[in-house]
Amino acid sequence: xxxxxxxxxxxxxxxxxxxxxxxxxxxxxxxxxxxxxxxxxxxxxxxxxxxxxxxxxxxxxxxxxxxxxxxxxxxxxxxxxxxxxxxxxxxxxxxxxxxxxxxxxxxxxxxxxxxxxxxxxxxxxxxxxxxxxxxxxxxxxxxxxxxxxxxxxxxxx
Amino acid sequence: xxxxxxxxxxxxxxxxxxxxxxxxxxxxxxxxxxxxxxxxxxxxxxxxxxxxxxxxxxxxxxxxxxxxxxxxxxxxxxxxxxxxxxxxxxxxxxxxxxxxxxxxxxxxxxxxxxxxxxxxxxxxxxxxxxxxxxxxxxxxxxxxxxxxxxxxxxxxxxxxxxxxxxxxxxxxxxxxxxxxxxxxxxxxxxxxxxxxxxxxxxxxxxxxxxxxxxxxxxxxxxxxxxxxxxxxxxxxxxxxxxxxxxxxxxxxxxxxxxxxxxxxxxxxxxxxxxxxxxxxxxxxxxxxxxxxxxxxxxxxxxxxxxxxxxxxxxxxxxxxxxxxxxxxxxxxxxxxxxxxxxxxxxxxxxxxxxxxxxxxxxxxxxxxxxxxxxxxxxxxxxxxxxxxxxxxxxxxxxxxxxxxxxxxxxxxxxxxxxxxxxxxxxxxxxxxxxxxxxxxxx
Numbered sequence: 137x138x139x140x141x142x143x144x145x146x147x148x149x150x151x152x153x154x155x156x157x158x159x160x161x162x163x164x165x166x167x168x169x170x171x172x173x174x175x176x177x178x179x180x181x182x183x184x185x186x187x188x189x190x191x192x193x194x195x196x197x198x199x200x201x202x203x204x205x206x207x208x209x210x211x212x213x214x215x216x217x218x219x220x221x222x223x224x225x226x227x228x229x230x231x232x233x234x235x236x237x238x239x240x241x242x243x244x245x246x247x248x249x250x251x252x253x254x255x256x257x258x259x260x261x262x263x264x265x266x267x268x269x270x271x272x273x274x275x276x277x278x279x280x281x282x283x284x285x286x287x288x289x290x291x292x293x
Numbered sequence: 294x295x296x297x298x299x300x301x302x303x304x305x306x307x308x309x310x311x312x313x314x315x316x317x318x319x320x321x322x323x324x325x326x327x328x329x330x331x332x333x334x335x336x337x338x339x340x341x342x343x344x345x346x347x348x349x350x351x352x353x354x355x356x357x358x359x360x361x362x363x364x365x366x367x368x369x370x371x372x373x374x375x376x377x378x379x380x381x382x383x384x385x386x387x388x389x390x391x392x393x394x395x396x397x398x399x400x401x402x403x404x405x406x407x408x409x410x411x412x413x414x415x416x417x418x419x420x421x422x423x424x425x426x427x428x429x430x431x432x433x434x435x436x437x438x439x440x441x442x443x444x445x446x447x448x449x450x451x452x453x454x455x456x457x458x459x460x461x462x463x464x465x466x467x468x469x470x471x472x473x474x475x476x477x478x479x480x481x482x483x484x485x486x487x488x489x490x491x492x493x494x495x496x497x498x499x500x501x502x503x504x505x506x507x508x509x510x511x512x513x514x515x516x517x518x519x520x521x522x523x524x525x526x527x528x529x530x531x532x533x534x535x536x537x538x539x540x541x542x543x544x545x546x547x548x549x550x551x552x553x554x555x556x557x558x559x560x561x562x563x564x565x566x567x568x569x570x571x572x573x574x575x576x577x578x579x580x581x582x583x584x585x586x587x588x589x590x591x592x593x594x595x596x597x598x599x600x601x602x603x604x605x606x607x608x609x610x611x612x613x614x615x616x617x618x619x620x621x622x623x624x625x626x627x628x629x630x631x632x633x634x635x636x637x638x639x640x641x642x643x644x645x646x647x648x649x650x651x652x653x654x655x656x657x658x659x660x661x662x663x664x665x666x667x668x669x670x671x672x673x674x675x676x677x678x679x680x681x682x683x684x685x686x687x688x689x690x691x692x693x694x695x696x697x698x699x700x701x702x703x704x705x706x707x708x709x710x711x712x713x714x715x716x717x718x719x720x721x722x723x724x725x726x727x728x729x730x731x732x733x734x735x
Contacts, residue, residue: 152419152460154374157500159482163465190482201484201641203466204424220386221584221631222543222617227730229631234730258468258635259584260425261383261392263543263615264550267730274427281730 137183142172146187159190162198166205167273175206203258204273211246211253213292216270219256222263231267231280232256238289252292296393296539297550298566301529303517303537304510305553308397314432316439319400325445327519328404331411332453338369341412345515347523349535354380354471354508355583355612357601366495367413368503376504377409379420379512380476381429384468386584386635387615390539391509393551395422395429398513399436403459405512407446408519410457413505417458420509421476424464433461468639472687473506475641486643487687508613510539531557534600542567544618545574545727556600563599563616571729574620578703582612584632585692587699588625609699622727624717625704629696630655630662636693647690650681654697661708664715671701671708 138146146165153160165184170176176199185195199205206214217232232243235254239247246253262268265278269288277288296305307313307322319325331341346361367375379402383391394402406418422430437459440446448456462480464470470479474488477499498504514536518526527535534556540563543549547568554563560579570576576591581599587609589597597603604611619628637655642648654677657670667673678694685691701708710718717724725731 152462154417154500157481160462160480162482163479164463167463167465188482194483197484198482201467202424202464205465219631220635221580221628222387222615224628224631225544225617225619225623225728226549227728230725230728230730257425258466258638259384259386259388261389261423262426263387263389263617264541265389266543266549270425273424276426276428 137180138169138172142168143187150188158188159194162188162190162195163202166195166199170205170273175209211250213251214253214255214272215292216255216257216273218258218260218262218266218268220259220263222259223266223268226266227281228267231269231285234282234285238285252289295550296397297548297552299537299553300558300562301537301555302553303521303526303529304394304398304401304513304539305551310397314397314399314436316400316436316443319398323520324400324516325404327516328407328411328445329451331408331519332451332455335453338412338414341408341519344523345412345518348514348518348526349523349530349533350511350514350518350526351534351601352508353510353514353538353613355385355585355610357611360507360511363495363507364409364413364505366493367415367505368496369414371503374417374500374502375413375415376499376502377406377413377415377418378473378476378480378499378504378506379406379418379509380471380473380506381420381422381509382464382471382476383423383426383509383613384471385613385615386632387541387543387580387617388583388613389541389543390551390614392423392426392429394509394513394539395433399433400440401513401516402433402509403436403440403446405515406459407450407457408515409505409507409512411455415505416456417460419460419462419480419499421462421464421470421480424466427463430461430463437461467641468635469641469687469689472689475687476506477504484641486641487689489686530555531598531600533602538599538614540599540614540616542616542618545571545620545622546618547571554599557598557603560594560597560599564618567618570618570620571727572620574622574727576618577621577623578619578625580609580615580617580619580696581607582610583615584617584635585688585695586610586612587695588703589699590703620727622719622723624662624719624724625700625707626658626662626711626717627724629700630658632696633658633693636689640689640693644685644690646681646684647693650677650690651693653677654693658697661711664711666708666712666715668712670712671705674701
């Protein structure tokens with residue numbers, strides 16, 4: 137289900153924990169699977185559970201508990217905007233509204249061409265850089281005023 | 294962002310953004326000399342812990358518990374594996390200091406954790422890093438590789454016979470994992486639901502073994518305490534509030550960012566360092582220690598000094614040192630609505646008072662904000678918070694209640710106006726101008 141490269145990365149995570157605690161690698165393994173597959177289907181979660189020797193339901197519990205896992209397909213780019221209070225004071229909510237208007241979609245929706253999914257996020261621990269947003273859980277974008285957002289959107293083709 | 298200013302800094306001294314985070318730079322700044330000395334002298338564990346006690350270093354994650362005392366709870370002679378865990382799951386709205394510490398001074402945390410492990414007979418450690426800061430996680434992993442290659446982590450460190458290895462664990466988006474037992478559950482590969490205490494982690498922690506969990510900045514301060522001496526560290530701050538501390542200033546200031554200042558520095562000095570109020574507007578309120586700490590009205594805040602005791606006297610908490618500044622363009626109902634949504638969204642769902650109560654808090658504040666408030670809603674909110682507080686396994690329920698109580702206490706008129714007139718006291722265009730978002734285009 138996953139490429140040898142992804143499995144190698146998962147093995148590296150497993151090695152961080154005591155030999156009888158493979159389950160500790162489940163968060164990283166699910167994240168690696170999501171990175172490769174785009175989202176986590178039941179099959180993907182079951183595969184990870186099997187790989188780590190844990191019950192599928194235990195892996196599903198983890199996948200459904202943490203916000204950054206996607207249990208439904210998302211666009212090529214997932215854009216998560218922080219609208220929490222510190223960001224809001226410096227335009228986080230406005231940035232979300234600006235994106236909605238530009239993309240013609242609401243939160244938790246995907247553009248018709250499948251390019252961008254918009255999400256509202258919680259505190260990302262970067263309030264001094266507000267407004268902030270994250271692309272595909274990995275790349276944090278800081279000080280996102282209208283000009284910066286336009287630049288980012290042009291880049292995410 | 295970077296650490297934008299400092300008064301007598303320790304943690305941020307000599308940092309140069311992305312150019313000085315590597316092992317060689319840290320060693321040039323005197324890094325790892327404390328660990329080397331402790332190992333070379335075979336310093337008794339008790340002596341290390343006493344030095345930390347003398348420094349009156351108080352936990353930098355929010356609770357402010359004395360670190361040395363916490364370390365002394367570990368059953369050092371207990372046979373078998375013991376763990377030290379670093380809590381870098383920085384998700385408290387307003388807090389963004391640990392991100393900069395890990396980005397610009399990761400080795401201070403590694404050295405601090407190694408010293409902690411030595412003092413408590415732990416041989417393994419984990420640093421749990423907030424999900425949203427992937428670049429910081431990869432940087433920390435790189436720093437770990439450097440330390441391992443230099444023989445500063447792993448088996449028989451610097452030929453001393455002391456073994457300690459350290460790994461990074463990447464979170465994936467759950468505020469609750471900042472609670473230390475939820476964090477342990479999460480490292481074990483489970484949902485992050487806090488454990489009932491006692492037993493405390495010092496007796497039953499990670500994988501059921503004795504474990505000590507400290508915040509990133511706490512560990513990062515340890516090398517300085519061991520190098521300068523506990524007393525010197527204490528003197529750098531003020532009585533009962535040892536050392537300097539990083540403050541994350543966000544919201545309506547000209548220069549949001551991190552500032553390292555001695556504990557006890559006047560709030561007005563910090564505000565000045567952060568460039569003062571944006572647009573010269575008036576300070577309406579300040580949340581001095583992250584979103585869970587009660588809001589303090591501007592005029593009271595201006596008379597505070599930044600330390601645990603002064604902020605407690607003002608009816609709030611220093612918490613993680615996250616200073617959220619709100620000027621007069623802020624609608625306090627809207628501000629509270631957003632915070633209440635956060636706690637509702639992040640409640641782990643384990644305890645009924647928190648799971649149901651945070652939903653009620655959000656729903657009621659939401660309807661007030663949206664012109665559907667009822668005359669008895671403020672009493673209803675007070676009753677819901679009273680029924681959450683003290684009735685849950687962890688502090689999230691209290692954290693959700695304290696903003697509601699303090700916002701209504703200090704800005705009751707504004708809530709009442711909302712309910713009566715079905716609109717904000719602060720005109721919408723004033724709020725919009727306050728955020729500054731559209732200034733680039735409008």
